[in-house]
Every structure is written in C-alpha cells, then in structure tokens.
Amino acid sequence: MKLLDGKMIAAQIKREIAADVAKNMLDKSIPAPHIAAVLVGDDPASQSYVAGKEKACREVGFLSSIYRFPASIPESQLLEIVDFLNQDSEIDGFIVQLPLPKHINAQKIIEQINPQKDIDGFHPVNVGKMVLNLPGFLPATPFGIVTLLDRYDIETEGKNCVILGRSNIVGTPLSILLSRKTKRGNSTVTLCHSLTKNISDIAREADILVVAMGKPESVTADMIKQNAVVIDVGIHRVPSVESKSGFVLKGDLKFDEVSKKCSYVTPVPGGVGPMTIASLLLNALKAAKKEVK
Amino acid sequence: MKLLDGKMIAAQIKREIAADVAKNMLDKSIPAPHIAAVLVGDDPASQSYVAGKEKACREVGFLSSIYRFPASIPESQLLEIVDFLNQDSEIDGFIVQLPLPKHINAQKIIEQINPQKDIDGFHPVNVGKMVLNLPGFLPATPFGIVTLLDRYDIETEGKNCVILGRSNIVGTPLSILLSRKTKRGNSTVTLCHSLTKNISDIAREADILVVAMGKPESVTADMIKQNAVVIDVGIHRVPSVESKSGFVLKGDLKFDEVSKKCSYVTPVPGGVGPMTIASLLLNALKAAKKEVK
Numbered sequence: 001m002k003l004l005d006g007k008m009i010a011a012q013i014k015r016e017i018a019a020d021v022a023k024n025m026l027d028k029s030i031p032a033p034h035i036a037a038v039l040v041g042d043d044p045a046s047q048s049y050v051a052g053k054e055k056a057c058r059e060v061g062f063l064s065s066i067y068r069f070p071a072s073i074p075e076s077q078l079l080e081i082v083d084f085l086n087q088d089s090e091i092d093g094f095i096v097q098l099p100l101p102k103h104i105n106a107q108k109i110i111e112q113i114n115p116q117k118d119i120d121g122f123h124p125v126n127v128g129k130m131v132l133n134l135p136g137f138l139p140a141t142p143f144g145i146v147t148l149l150d151r152y153d154i155e156t157e158g159k160n161c162v163i164l165g166r167s168n169i170v171g172t173p174l175s176i177l178l179s180r181k182t183k184r185g186n187s188t189v190t191l192c193h194s195l196t197k198n199i200s201d202i203a204r205e206a207d208i209l210v211v212a213m214g215k216p217e218s219v220t221a222d223m224i225k226q227n228a229v230v231i232d233v234g235i236h237r238v239p240s241v242e243s244k245s246g247f248v249l250k251g252d253l254k255f256d257e258v259s260k261k262c263s264y265v266t267p268v269p270g271g272v273g274p275m276t277i278a279s280l281l282l283n284a285l286k287a288a289k290k291e292v293k
Numbered sequence: 294m295k296l297l298d299g300k301m302i303a304a305q306i307k308r309e310i311a312a313d314v315a316k317n318m319l320d321k322s323i324p325a326p327h328i329a330a331v332l333v334g335d336d337p338a339s340q341s342y343v344a345g346k347e348k349a350c351r352e353v354g355f356l357s358s359i360y361r362f363p364a365s366i367p368e369s370q371l372l373e374i375v376d377f378l379n380q381d382s383e384i385d386g387f388i389v390q391l392p393l394p395k396h397i398n399a400q401k402i403i404e405q406i407n408p409q410k411d412i413d414g415f416h417p418v419n420v421g422k423m424v425l426n427l428p429g430f431l432p433a434t435p436f437g438i439v440t441l442l443d444r445y446d447i448e449t450e451g452k453n454c455v456i457l458g459r460s461n462i463v464g465t466p467l468s469i470l471l472s473r474k475t476k477r478g479n480s481t482v483t484l485c486h487s488l489t490k491n492i493s494d495i496a497r498e499a500d501i502l503v504v505a506m507g508k509p510e511s512v513t514a515d516m517i518k519q520n521a522v523v524i525d526v527g528i529h530r531v532p533s534v535e536s537k538s539g540f541v542l543k544g545d546l547k548f549d550e551v552s553k554k555c556s557y558v559t560p561v562p563g564g565v566g567p568m569t570i571a572s573l574l575l576n577a578l579k580a581a582k583k584e585v586k
Contacts, residue, residue: 123421129421
C-alpha cells in the first residue's frame with residue numbers, strides 16, 4: 001500500500017505556481033494574481049477555511065483580500081458586493097465562502113459572480129463547460145482528486161470508478177470529470193448515493209473508489225476490492241482522549257483495515273484537503289492569466 | 294413484454310400542449326409560441342429533422358419559421374443571425390440544426406444563443422443548470438426518455454441504470470438526469486462508453502438499460518437482465534430487400550431477441566424519436582411562458 005500524499009503534491013504544485021508567478025509575472029512587472037474571499041458571519045469552520053486559503057495565497061506570492069460581513073447582511077447588499085468584485089479590475093478571481101446565512105439565496109449569489117472570476121467553479125456556466133469539456137474553472141475538490149491521480153500516474157482509462165456521494169461540489173462533478181474523454185478521464189463511472197441499493201457490492205467492484213459520503217469511518221475493508229485505489233474525501237473531528245485537543249481527524253474510511261487492501265490510499269488529514277486548496281490556487285492563476293473567456 | 298409507445302405518449306403530450314396553448318394563450322389573446330429553426334446547407338437528415346419539427350409545431354398550434362442558409366455562409370454571419378433571433382421579441386425560442394459545416398465552430402454558435410431561447414438545452418449555462426437541478430431547458434432526447442419512463446410510471450429510485458454511450462446530447466446528460474435527486478431520478482447510474490471493459494457484464498446488471506451507442510443491432514439478448522426496462526436511442530437505415538424503399542429502420546438493439554427478456558422496451562421507430570420532438574415542444578412552451586430566467 002502506498003499513500004497518495006496530497007500534502008506533498010500540493011506543496012509541489014505550490015512551488016510550481018510560485019516559480020511561475022515569479023518568472024512570468026513579477027519579473028515582467030505584471031502584478032501577482034490577486035484573489036478575494038467574501039466571508040459572511042462567524043462560522044468557525046468557514047473562518048478556518050478562509051484563513052487556510054489566505055495562507056496558501058501568501059505561500060505562492062498571490063495577493064489576497066478578505067471581505068468580512070456580519071451574518072445579518074441583507075442579500076441585496078451581498079449581491080452589490082459581488083458586483084463590486086466583478087468590476088474591480090485588480091481582483092482576478094474570488095470566492096464567496098459557503099454556507100451563507102439562511103436569509104440569503106446562495107444560488108442567486110453564485111449566479112451573480114462573473115464566470116471569468118468564479119475560481120470555485122460553482123457558476124452554472126462553468127459546471128456546463130466542465131460537462132462539455134470546454135475551458136472553464138473546475139470545482140476545486142474534484143479537480144484536486146484528478147490532479148492527485150495524475151501526479152501518481154494512476155491510469156483511469158477503462159477502469160471501473162465508483163463514487164459514493166452525489167453532492168454538487170464533489171461527487172457529481174467528479175463523476176463527470178472521470179467519465180469525460182480526457183487523459184485522466186475515460187473511466188466507467190458509477191455514481192452512488194443514499195438511495196443506492198447494495199452499495200457494498202458496487203463499491204467492491206471498483207478499481208478506483210472515491211468516498212464522499214460525510215460519515216466518519218463508515219467504509220470498511222469488506223467493501224474494498226483487493227489492490228483498489230481509494231480516495232477519502234471525508235474529514236471529521238472525532239472526540240478522542242488520546243489527543244491533547246480532545247479530538248482527532250478521521251475520514252469516511254476505517255483507515256486501518258481499508259488501507260491494507262489498497263494499492264493506493266489517501267490519508268486524512270493530508271490527502272484530498274491540501275489538493276483542494278492547491279486546485280483553487282491553480283484556478284486563480286488561470287483567472288489571472290485570463291485563460292478562461 | 295410491454296412496448297414503451299413513444300409515438301402514443303408524444304401524441305398525448307401534443308394534445309396537452311395544444312389544449313394549453315388554446316386555453317391559456319389564444320383564448321386570452323396571447324400569441325401562440327413562435328419557434329425558429331436555423332438550417333445551414335442541404336444535409337438530407339437535417340432537412341428531414343427540421344421538417345419534422347415544423348410539422349409538430351403546426352400540430353400543436355405553434356408558429357414556426359425556418360431560416361435557410363447555404364453551406365457557404367461565413368461563421369460571422371451565422372453569429373449575426375443568432376443575435377438577430379436572440380433580439381427578435383416575436384421568437385420565443387430557436388434551434389440551430391446540427392451538424393454545421395466544418396468551417397463553422399458549432400460550439401461558438403451555441404454559446405451565442407440567448408440561454409432563455411435555447412430550447413435545445415445545449416448552451417453551457419443550461420447544461421450546468423441541469424447538473425445543479427435548477428430551472429432551465431433540458432436537452433430534448435434525455436428529457437424525452439425521462440418523460441416516457443414517467444408516463445409509464447416506471448420507478449427509477451434505487452434502480453441500477455446503465456447507459457451505453459456518453460455523447461453530450463444523450464448519454465452524458467441522461468446520466469445526470471437519472472442520478473439527480475428528483476422524482477424520475479435517484480437511480481444508481483453507470484455511464485459506459487467505447488473504452489468500457491466488460492460492457493456486457495455491466496449491461497446485464499441493469500434494471501434500466503439505455504442504449505445510445507449508434508451501432509445498429511449491436512445489443513444482444515445475453516446483455517440483458519431478465520425483466521429489464523430497455524430504451525433504444527439508436528435509429529439507422531439498414532438496407533432491406535423486403536421494403537419498397539430499399540431500407541428499414543433499426544435501432545441499437547437486436548429487437549426480436551432482446552424484447553423477449555424485457556419488462557418494457559421501446560420500439561424503433563416510434564419510441565424515443567417522437568419523444569424527442571415532444572420534448573422540444575415542451576421546451577418551446579416553457580420558453581414562450583418565460584418560465585426560464
């Protein structure tokens with residue numbers, strides 16, 4: 001069993017981005033990419049994600065700005081802020097950190113974002129371009145997973161890929177990416193979800209299994225084909241007396257037993273998480289280079 | 294074995310549309326929906342499709358206009374025509390019949406269409422909205438297939454659906470529709486294609502099998518699970534001495550042997566084809582009612 005070391009690959013990608021920015025932008029007096037994050041309310045998880053993104057920007061030499069607003073901000077005002085960022089020529093791309101407070105229609109906010117600055121890849125036009133294999137922004141987590149497979153040179157063509165979980169930001173777009181006619185696509189993909197019957201039987205047929213169900217340690221060794229490649233998208237704080245913080249991070253896999261059957265497996269933490277951030281940076285670089293029309 | 298009689302269901306849908314137009318539009322002095330087709334060149338298949346669509350429009354009381362251009366039309370001029378139709382307030386929706394001559398970038402033409410008039414559902418923003426389960430136009434063939442399942446009250450929830458063929462206009466969008474969290478969705482979908490291994494084994498696991506590979510009579514009885522629901526998207530002219538015209542229409546199924554194992558199966562002709570046209574009319578009605586923003 002080999003670990004798919006997302007932390008290491010993400011660090012490598014960040015070095016590549018930093019070198020690219022230095023050589024092709026800063027040395028030519030072109031300003032560094034500048035990305036913005038809009039953070040509404042004081043959800044601790046959202047704050048931590050945005051802080052992580054800001055840190056990653058600093059590491060690669062990007063400029064970053066965080067726009068913070070109270071949870072009480074009216075939807076109309078948030079739409080105006082999106083318009084402001086759409087028009088601000090100094091901002092190459094931006095994200096609106098989700099979830100948003102209930103009085104705000106998140107979909108309406110997302111659709112207001114200029115697709116050319118939509119580095120999260122959540123705007124319908126970017127989702128459609130992904131399906132049609134046209135240039136656009138790919139959602140960061142599926143993009144990160146495909147990149148991880150690519151960096152480890154894991155063949156996907158003709159493989160049976162099974163994805164557990166059909167969310168709009170992970171499972172569904174990943175099912176599209178892996179079945180498209182592209183280098184790390186061309187798989188035969190089965191997309192499973194809460195209403196799938198015999199999920200264990202289906203998982204056990206997978207050459208490549210991606211688990212994104214959001215249930216800690218729910219995937220067991222009996223669901224895994226010998227020598228499968230297994231990607232764990234879950235990340236959960238599980239209480240633990242053995243940790244000083246009082247919790248440990250666990251994925252959707254029962255890692256100790258599953259990993260023994262895998263040819264490759266992602267750890268949690270240090271697998272998909274860092275790849276998601278690296279992919280967001282790749283999208284930001286693409287936006288700054290105006291590669292998406 | 295029961296036939297999924299697309300011709301009958303399409304006729305029923307057309308009567309419903311005609312009644313809707315009469316009651317909610319004509320009787321209120323609102324003009325009938327008006328759709329346009331842009332036809333470039335003189336491909337016989339394209340001419341026949343467009344003629345079929347025009348006939349269907351007449352049957353339901355829609356107005357229809359056909360804009361014909363020689364194959365030599367420059368791309369820039371076709372883009373202007375699209376703009377003209379985008380702006381023409383009398384046209385509720387339109388299609389540009391594909392394929393287009395090679396000197397024209399079809400994708401560029403499609404992206405020029407105002408998504409609110411894109412009754413083919415091919416514009417990336419409509420494709421993205423389909424993925425995200427937002428109101429938009431669904432591509433006509435997958436929409437027709439789901440409608441056919443619905444009219445026959447065939448349960449899809451929790452069923453294993455296998456789709457053979459991953460085209461942008463049939464297989465891929467249908468895989469999305471059938472796995473979404475909707476009434477005739479919630480299936481466990483496997484999308485197969487030319488690079489899939491063991492395609493017969495996978496097909497044989499299908500409760501619902503959709504065949505859209507474009508190879509006449511290539512799916513045989515050994516690929517079918519007993520009592521499966523089988524949908525045949527193929528339509529091919531096959532030479533025949535028994536027919537006056539010198540050819541007969543065949544689907545992707547070896548119908549005689551496959552149909553014996555099915556609980557439901559679509560005939561060719563008279564299955565998916567008429568449903569595609571009915572779905573285009575449903576999209577046109579939606580466009581005329583300004584239900585898609």
